[in-house]
Amino acid sequence: xxxxxxxxxxxxADRALPLLGMVAYSELAAFTRLAADSAIAPDLDGRLxxxxxxxxxxxxxxxxxxxxxxxxGEARTTMGPFAGVxxxxxxxxxxxxxxxxMLKAYVGYGVxxxxxxxxxxxxxxxxxxxLADVMADHxxxxxVVGLLADAGALDATLAPRLALWGRRIVGESLGAVQGxxxxxxxxxxxxxxxxxxxxxxxRLFARLTAEHTRRMDRLGLAA
Amino acid sequence: xxxxxxxxxxxxADRALPLLGMVAYSELAAFTRLAADSAIAPDLDGRLxxxxxxxxxxxxxxxxxxxxxxxxGEARTTMGPFAGVxxxxxxxxxxxxxxxxMLKAYVGYGVxxxxxxxxxxxxxxxxxxxLADVMADHxxxxxVVGLLADAGALDATLAPRLALWGRRIVGESLGAVQGxxxxxxxxxxxxxxxxxxxxxxxRLFARLTAEHTRRMDRLGLAA
Numbered sequence: 001x002x003x004x005x006x007x008x009x010x011x012x013a014d015r016a017l018p019l020l021g022m023v024a025y026s027e028l029a030a031f032t033r034l035a036a037d038s039a040i041a042p043d044l045d046g047r048l049x050x051x052x053x054x055x056x057x058x059x060x061x062x063x064x065x066x067x068x069x070x071x072x073g074e075a076r077t078t079m080g081p082f083a084g085v086x087x088x089x090x091x092x093x094x095x096x097x098x099x100x101x102m103l104k105a106y107v108g109y110g111v112x113x114x115x116x117x118x119x120x121x122x123x124x125x126x127x128x129x130x131l132a133d134v135m136a137d138h139x140x141x142x143x144v145v146g147l148l149a150d151a152g153a154l155d156a157t158l159a160p161r162l163a164l165w166g167r168r169i170v171g172e173s174l175g176a177v178q179g180x181x182x183x184x185x186x187x188x189x190x191x192x193x194x195x196x197x198x199x200x201x202x203r204l205f206a207r208l209t210a211e212h213t214r215r216m217d218r219l220g221l222a223a
Numbered sequence: 224x225x226x227x228x229x230x231x232x233x234x235x236a237d238r239a240l241p242l243l244g245m246v247a248y249s250e251l252a253a254f255t256r257l258a259a260d261s262a263i264a265p266d267l268d269g270r271l272x273x274x275x276x277x278x279x280x281x282x283x284x285x286x287x288x289x290x291x292x293x294x295x296g297e298a299r300t301t302m303g304p305f306a307g308v309x310x311x312x313x314x315x316x317x318x319x320x321x322x323x324x325m326l327k328a329y330v331g332y333g334v335x336x337x338x339x340x341x342x343x344x345x346x347x348x349x350x351x352x353x354l355a356d357v358m359a360d361h362x363x364x365x366x367v368v369g370l371l372a373d374a375g376a377l378d379a380t381l382a383p384r385l386a387l388w389g390r391r392i393v394g395e396s397l398g399a400v401q402g403x404x405x406x407x408x409x410x411x412x413x414x415x416x417x418x419x420x421x422x423x424x425x426r427l428f429a430r431l432t433a434e435h436t437r438r439m440d441r442l443g444l445a446a
Contacts, residue, residue: 028270028271028274031258031261031274031277032258032261032262032270032274035254035255035258035259035261035262035277036258036259036262038254038255038258039255039258039259044299044302044303044306045299047251047255048251048284048298048299051251051254051255051281051284052281054254054258054277054281055278055281055282058274058275058277058278058281059278061271061274075271076267076268076271079267080267083267
């Protein structure tokens with residue numbers, strides 16, 4: 001039990017590689033999605049803002065793949081195992097309005113970032129700091145909060161509909177996390193080091209749900 | 224006649240704004256397209272490479288809009304008049320294969336960059352140098368040349384089909400340039416300063432066509 005109560009003593013750079021691969025892939029996916037949002041934004045200001053967030057995500061990919069190389073890994077083979085984790089998520093969460101699309105990103109990236117942050121507690125400090133820096137809000141959340149506040153001011157029926165949509169997205173996002181855990185024993189192992197003891201997955205989901213509730217509060221929506 | 228034979232003596236920063244707006248918009252469009260290419264690339268290496276080219280295009284947008292601000296302009300209003308110039312071009316040039324999609328980008332960005340480079344000869348040196356730097360090849364052309372060489376090695380019937388497709392794309396690209404000139408007298412004015420004398424548009428098209436032929440040569444395809 002001593003070993004499991006002092007998990008940070010057993011850090012190794014290698015253990016970080018799967019997490020770095022997972023986050024690099026999800027940042028690449030975020031780049032693709034934010035660029036697609038930019039392409040269909042309702043005006044040029046929106047196009048530029050969303051393109052900027054896409055640019056941040058791409059910058060994250062480079063920073064993380066640089067670290068992967070420093071640790072002796074290779075970007076493609078480290079990211080590759082995580083390709084396609086969002087296919088099912090996307091199939092089940094097709095937004096029908098711009099507000100739904102923006103909320104999906106806000107909720108989905110939130111869960112994904114929080115998942116990575118929890119896991120980052122189990123890796124060596126350089127990687128942990130890099131991930132904390134990458135996950136720091138670069139303005140996208142604030143952008144969505146402002147946009148949905150404006151939309152809500154124009155349409156009073158929007159809030160209850162978005163609250164429902166948010167619940168659906170968070171449910172599917174947690175499902176996607178579960179999918180990652182089911183397919184990646186190395187990530188489960190890392191999670192057990194971060195949350196030693198019984199039922200680490202249940203405690204992970206409690207944390208992700210609590211963070212989600214705080215994010216929905218920020219929008220003035222019931223989680 | 225003295226004035227028109229020494230056009231570079233009449234440079235003004237203001238004259239650069241429409242050109243900067245045009246190029247910033249076309250780099251934003253390139254960002255969107257390259258990101259969309261990345262999203263559907265056949266493998267992770269392709270996704271990363273194309274995402275990188277999209278990142279370069281976005282960086283160009285920022286560098287140009289920074290210069291627009293330095294000259295007292297505003298990004299949105301300077302870029303705005305050029306929004307939508309590619310809608311008709313895209314409607315008429317839907318690629319049906321990955322090779323056609325890549326060749327469309329190679330030919331289309333080539334014509335667009337050459338058009339901007341010709342016009343840049345008529346603006347003040349800081350803008351001219353910025354545009355030359357932005358238009359310098361950041362690897363995308365080499366990437367497409369390599370990719371199409373590989374594809375051609377696998378399928379001998381590809382070259383004649385791509386040569387035909389290239390002719391269609393260059394024709395439509397020149398049509399898009401003509402559309403810009405028809406809608407933007409300030410760009411026509413700049414062109415007349417760069418190519419003083421009779422028929423500047425004909426001479427522009429001769430230059431764009433010659434550059435296109437060199438680009439197709441590089442692919443080993445008949446222009």
